[in-house]
Amino acid sequence: MEAIRDTTLVRRTGVLPRRSGxxxxxxxxxxxxAAHRFSASTAVVxxxxxxxxxxxxxxxxxxxxDVYSLRxxxxxxxxxxxxxxxxxxxxxxxxxxxTAVAMAISVVPAILSGIYLAEYVxxxxxxxxxxxxxxxxxxxxxxxxxxxxxxIVPLVRDHLGPWADRTLGQSIPVFSxxxxxxxxxxxxxxxxxxxxxxxxxxxxxEVMRSVHREMRETLLSLGAxxxxxxxxxxxxxxxxxxxxxxxxxxxxxxxxxxAVMMTxxxxxxxxxxxxxxxxxxxxxxxxxxxxxxxxxLYESALMSAALLLLxxxxxxxxxxxxxxxxxxxxxxx
Amino acid sequence: xxxxxxxxxEEQFFTWLxxxxxxxxxxxxxxxxxxxxxxxxxxxxWEMISQAPQGGFYLGKGGGILNAIVGxxxxxxxxxxxxxCIAVPVVLYLxxxxxxxxxxxxxxxxxxxxxxxxxxxxxxxGFSLMVFLGLRASLLAGIITLALVVLPILARTLDEVVEMxxxxxxxxxxxxxxxxxxxxxxxxxQSIPGLVTAILLAFGRGxxxxxxxxxxxxxxxxxxxxxxxxxxxxxxxxxxxxxxxFPEVQARAYASALVLTVLILVISLLAHLSMARLGRHVIR
Numbered sequence: 169m170e171a172i173r174d175t176t177l178v179r180r181t182g183v184l185p186r187r188s189g190x191x192x193x194x195x196x197x198x199x200x201x202a203a204h205r206f207s208a209s210t211a212v213v214x215x216x217x218x219x220x221x222x223x224x225x226x227x228x229x230x231x232x233x234d235v236y237s238l239r240x241x242x243x244x245x246x247x248x249x250x251x252x253x254x255x256x257x258x259x260x261x262x263x264x265x266x267t268a269v270a271m272a273i274s275v276v277p278a279i280l281s282g283i284y285l286a287e288y289v290x291x292x293x294x295x296x297x298x299x300x301x302x303x304x305x306x307x308x309x310x311x312x313x314x315x316x317x318x319x320i321v322p323l324v325r326d327h328l329g330p331w332a333d334r335t336l337g338q339s340i341p342v343f344s345x346x347x348x349x350x351x352x353x354x355x356x357x358x359x360x361x362x363x364x365x366x367x368x369x370x371x372x373x374e375v376m377r378s379v380h381r382e383m384r385e386t387l388l389s390l391g392a393x394x395x396x397x398x399x400x401x402x403x404x405x406x407x408x409x410x411x412x413x414x415x416x417x418x419x420x421x422x423x424x425x426x427a428v429m430m431t432x433x434x435x436x437x438x439x440x441x442x443x444x445x446x447x448x449x450x451x452x453x454x455x456x457x458x459x460x461x462x463x464x465l466y467e468s469a470l471m472s473a474a475l476l477l478l479x480x481x482x483x484x485x486x487x488x489x490x491x492x493x494x495x496x497x498x499x500x501x
Numbered sequence: 502x503x504x505x506x507x508x509x510x511e512e513q514f515f516t517w518l519x520x521x522x523x524x525x526x527x528x529x530x531x532x533x534x535x536x537x538x539x540x541x542x543x544x545x546x547w548e549m550i551s552q553a554p555q556g557g558f559y560l561g562k563g564g565g566i567l568n569a570i571v572g573x574x575x576x577x578x579x580x581x582x583x584x585x586c587i588a589v590p591v592v593l594y595l596x597x598x599x600x601x602x603x604x605x606x607x608x609x610x611x612x613x614x615x616x617x618x619x620x621x622x623x624x625x626x627g628f629s630l631m632v633f634l635g636l637r638a639s640l641l642a643g644i645i646t647l648a649l650v651v652l653p654i655l656a657r658t659l660d661e662v663v664e665m666x667x668x669x670x671x672x673x674x675x676x677x678x679x680x681x682x683x684x685x686x687x688x689x690x691q692s693i694p695g696l697v698t699a700i701l702l703a704f705g706r707g708x709x710x711x712x713x714x715x716x717x718x719x720x721x722x723x724x725x726x727x728x729x730x731x732x733x734x735x736x737x738x739x740x741x742x743x744x745x746x747f748p749e750v751q752a753r754a755y756a757s758a759l760v761l762t763v764l765i766l767v768i769s770l771l772a773h774l775s776m777a778r779l780g781r782h783v784i785r
Contacts (some may be wrong), residue, residue: 173548187678192678196682196683197680197681199680199681199682200680200683202682203598203681203682203685203783204681204682206590207590207591207594207597207598208594208598208599209563209595209687210571210587210590211591211594211595211599211604211608212588212589213587213591214591214608214611214612214615214624214652214656215607215608215611215663216612217611217615217649218611219619219651221622221623221626221649224629224630224633225622225625225629227627227629228629231517237561276526277522277526278522280515280519281519281522281523281526281707283519284519284522284523285519285523285646287518288516297523299769299773300527301526302769302773303530303766303769304526304530306702306705306709306765306768306769307533307709307762307765308708308709308710308711308736308762308765309709309710309711309712309736310709310711310736310737310739310740310750310758310761311533311537311709311758311762311765312533313740314537314743314754314758315532315533315537315737316757317541317743318536318755319532319536328515345783362533362647364528365526366526368679370639383785384708393508393509393511393512394512394516395511395512395515395516396508396511396512398515407595416617419617420617422619423619423620423621423622424619424739425619425620425621425711425712426711426712426736428738430740432775450619450621453621453624453625454621454712454715457628457715458715470625471625471629474621474622474625474626477619477621477622478618478622481617481618481619481622482614482618484617485616485617486610486613486614487615489610489613489614489617493606497625500781
């Protein structure tokens with residue numbers, strides 16, 4: 169903008185030959201105008217898409233929401249669509265627990281790795297390690313699921329399950345081995361943990377690196393060890409960002425479909441032990457698409473499940489992104 | 502003195518803990534690749550990747566998964582192309598015409614939110630869109646849905662690349678009397694390496710995504726023929742073959758997963774290489 173104004177100024181004062189300050193020809197001006205309109209309209213398309221997805225799902229869930237109260241749906245324990253019973257509670261619980269198991273396994277190592285990449289490692293090592301993390305992000309969900317079926321499920325079935333039953337399970341019911349198949353919350357949680365790990369690492373690293381250099385240098389020059397420096401930085405500058413990393417990981421895990429569906433067992437019951445099978449929301453949607461057309465309100469119920477997923481994930485994501493953005497901007501300022 | 506030793510021990514302890522975490526992640530990655538290769542290589546044969554399924558394929562009879570390989574490539578390529586048509590103008594708009602910072606951060610937030618939406622939700626949305634338009638499960642519906650999944654990846658990756666172009670370039674371009682449309686061209690040229698990387702990333706994601714095409718693209722044993730017919734895809738081939746009770750068919754699921762993994766590995770390798778190779782002509 170300013171640059172264009174400057175050229176007109178130049179023409180008026182006549183310092184440069186006229187030619188360099190001439191207005192764009194009609195053809196170029198038209199192209200410029202058209203490009204402006206077109207690119208602005210694509211930006212509008214993006215905004216409309218986000219709103220449109222929510223609106224479409226809401227419209228499709230309306231038939232169900234008109235008949236049942238939100239309380240009935242969210243707290244109902246029984247899922248029998250053929251008899252008109254749509255209780256989402258076991259599915260919501262399944263989603264929450266499997267995500268919680270995944271987070272319990274992955275959060276601490278992921279944050280430590282992120283901090284290590286940001287604080288301890290030279291730029292060269294970092295560029296060498298980055299592709300490993302990127303590769304973990306790139307592997308398709310179904311491959312993780314297959315790995316879960318081939319490796320994690322037998323591990324849980326033959327080793328972790330019996331072991332937990334002998335030791336912890338005797339006194340703490342959460343660890344009792346309720347299900348000998350291996351398919352269940354622990355197996356799915358482990359697979360999910362591997363899947364969200366790189367995301368948490370990446371966000372943690374970004375946040376830690378955005379912290380002022382001076383802060384680090386001051387602490388080190390005062391004689392703090394590197395770990396003490398890191399602790400102080402996390403406590404005073406990085407904590408909201410790391411929380412945001414956890415929230416982002418949580419919302420990614422919450423919506424993951426195929427890998428979880430392949431390992432979690434898919435039984436709609438309130439989970440009592442980490443070896444129990446469960447039935448998370450995404451698996452509910454994916455598994456029942458074929459038969460939903462024949463039963464009234466079934467499709468609407470699945471769309472409500474999708475809407476529920478969307479709302480949870482969008483709220484978490486938007487909050488975390490805004491927090492990270494504010495932090496990074498503050499660090500850069 | 503003991504205090505000093507304690508601090509040093511703490512330092513050592515946490516350093517090793519962090520190394521151990523990273524090492525653990527690398528081991529898990531190795532373990533995944535090892536499992537997929539080891540189990541997949543057994544079942545892989547030339548027949549698997551050169552033929553479409555024949556009758557009784559899911560009972561262990563002859564044929565292969567060529568339909569799924571080609572289908573996945575079509576789906577990934579179509580979705581990436583469609584998403585490009587929106588992502589490139591949006592990103593260039595953010596860097597040229599969009600003067601209001603609130604518009605810029607608003608669009609970026611919208612893209613970030615889209616990035617976070619699970620692909621099963623896109624699948625459900627795509628399905629309701631299909632019902633609304635009267636379409637059936639088809640390659641076209643799959644491409645449209647998958648384009649929504651890939652769009653934010655493409656746009657945000659490209660956005661970060663364009664962000665890195667030097668500021669002086671803008672001033673120089675505009676000072677020469679260029680219109681902002683011409684400036685867009687300069688920006689695009691500058692970010693071609695990043696664009697290629699972004700396209701490859703999006704393509705890889707498009708090939709690997711299953712939840713969004715589950716209802717929109719359907720599945721078929723035929724080779725893809727028309728935009729309006731259902732199409733097979735590799736992730737779903739893995740999934741469906743694994744859910745049959747026959748060990749021979751399950752072994753084919755391992756082989757299909759190997760094919761998928763190798764495809765993804767090659768694509769991400771290309772993405773890394775392209776960043777290094779194509780970057781030579783960029784003004785920094």
